[in-house]
Amino acid sequence: MTQPPDASPPPPEDGARHGGGASLFGRRIRDRRADIERQVQAQVQATKAQLDATNEKIQQRTGRNLIFAILIGLVGGALLLVSLIVVKEIFMVFAAALAGFAGFEFATALRIAGLRVPRVALTVVGVVLVPAAYYLHASGEWVVAIAGILFLWLWRIAEDVSPSRRVGGPALVRDLVASALAILYVPFLACFSVLLVAQPDGQWWTLAALIVVVSVDTGAYAAGLSFGKHPMAPTISPKKTWEGFAGAAATALIAGVVLAIFMLHAPWWFGLVFGALILVSATVGDLTESLIKRDIGIKDMSSWLPGHGGFLDRLDSILPSVALAYVLYVIFEPLFS
Template sequence: MVSEFEAQVRATNDKINARTGRPLAMAIIVGLALGLSLLFSLIFVKELFMLFAGVLVAFTAFELASALRFSGLKIPRVGAVIAAVAVVPASFYWHAEGQWYITLAGIAFMWVWRLVEVAILPSHRGSVRSIMRDLGAGVFVMLYVAFLASFTVILTSEDGGQWWTLAMLIVVVVSDIGAYASGLSFGKHPMAPTISPNKTWEGFAGAAAAAVTAGVLLALFMIDQPWWVGLIFGLVILGTATMGDLAESLIKRDLGIKDISTWLPGHGGFLDRVDSSLLSAAAGYALFLIFA
């Protein structure tokens, strides 16, 4: 009996993994570990969130720079990590002004790094066109990873902003769970088959229901706003989370890879986990400025 039950569990788990494309149990364990670390950093000491965000930005910038290098672009990975991480404390202590200045300084830093490589390393030289593409890719890494992610740091640094950051991330996670559950159970109509074949309109409907419900509840019980603000909050974060997820899927499709990396078992890479939160961070900060 035990062996039969175990076989049934394994068969069911294999079916779920085949449908989702990931080992579900490991994904849940890793997700819980990241979630608990995030909660601790937000609730107890804001500076810990800055450290948490810095680690995520470092790994994510390294992942994306590595993936772009594999596609033929010569991006300085160490330089990308240094420049991206520098944006985090600047955003926390100097807010939007520090975010902009250090992002631009980081771009300049990466450009100088690349041009020095061209000057002293024959193996890193190329045509003017290829070098310009490398410089453009450096800008992309800084804006897509460091600049967008730093909105969570600015938001958290504001008085009461940590609760808006937490609310934004909860809506992102809940909408992802809603999409997963609804798509797994009812998904039949692909949403963007050429970009992300596993996404369905049924899954999006489940994400919408979850995001709106979470947004209203969080507005009433966490960020002290009327229900209609929660409705707007949920719908906006739903839209940015979906666009962020599809954008990262498009990047991976263009690069010809399934995951940005394999560092997080069951999840792929760090960028595969934070893709929905990047645009949502900017949206969450904008909503805070409007309603708080």
């Protein structure tokens, strides 16, 4: 008797069995990978949104774009270190460029207040004054500064001859006074940095002064942002607080002592003197520029440096501080040698 055929399907080949399992395993892997990618993308977007929100809050509190400010500060600091440590003449070129840009920027800002300071002439004087101070020292700086003032005066008087630019009388006198002050405020003070660098081991004193200024700015920024409640000079700079000044004082004194011992090879007590005096000069320089901008009616000297404003907005604390550092070098360095 013939048996009926088996109705059950034949068993799958080994390849088919394994192929189906492999296909299911592959789909699970792809789904898992897609799920991980979605989670990572969501986390990245959330982090970016949080950083943007934090940066926006900081910008509203301080008026600065923190990211741009940090990037520009790092680049500028790297260039400064290379120019100071490698070849002093490179720092001279660096300082001349800054003096020229800052002078042009300051003269442009003064025009908003109705003061016409020759921009090209001030830029030329700033660029020439720096190498004069480096090679001719203090006496040469004074001679070139006086010659620069006379040069600006002659330039401005020559402009007044033109009927389209003629102001005459008190307005011309105000322009001449503003021209002299512009030279003394920007390139003349900037030249003390190269005067100091030109001295034996002067580059370390210059670098120490700059580090203390940065410490003052950082300490004031951090403490003011975290604890600032009591305005320091509300009519001049509303964002500055006494809490920020306290933070600046702490960082300045600590930086001064550390730098005095390890960089200037001076006693620790000189670090306290150095840090305290640079704290005062940096704060006065900052408030002075804030007062000038307030009188002119502007927030920043320019917008050339995103997150910082203009060149002079970054040099306001440095200019009087390097001049003070030069005086301290002349007085104290012979005692420590």
